Amino acid sequence: MRIQKKCLHCEQELTGRTDKKYCDQYCKSAQQYKQSKESPLRFYNKVDNQLKLNRKLLKVHNRAGKAVIRSTTLLDLGFNPNFFTHYWKNNKGEIYLFVYEYGFLSKKENGKEKYVLVTWQDYMEN
Known part of the structure; x- marks a missing residue:
């Protein structure tokens, strides 16, 4: 039984490990960059x-x-x-x-x- 999730960045359906959050390294990097730009500067x-x-x-x-x-x-x-x-x-x-x-x-x-x-x-x- 596999839990289907979507990529946190591009929202494509993920395959592979059940705890996977991103479809590839690009999406992971892009999402982290987006979050750092949105968070207010301390x-x-x-x-x-x-x-x-x-x-x-x-x-x-x-x-x-x-x-x-x-x-x-x-x-x-x-x-x-x-x-x-x-x-x-x-x-x-x-x-x-x-x-x-x-x-x-x-x-x-x-x-x-x-x-x-x-x-x-x-x-x-x-």
């Missing part, structure tokens, strides 16, 4: 991906160790200032937000929103 993956993008953009635009750039330049490339790993407050009370070793400070100069980009320095640990 929260920590979204955070990690945004932090990686932020770090990459800060690194690319701050090759000299300190730079000033219009905020729209970074924002248009996908930079999100709400994602950072830590912060540092200088003697003037300005708060630099850091994504790992690359930091930024939001400033308004001549009516334009800008970011002052810096890299982490040893003196900032105190």
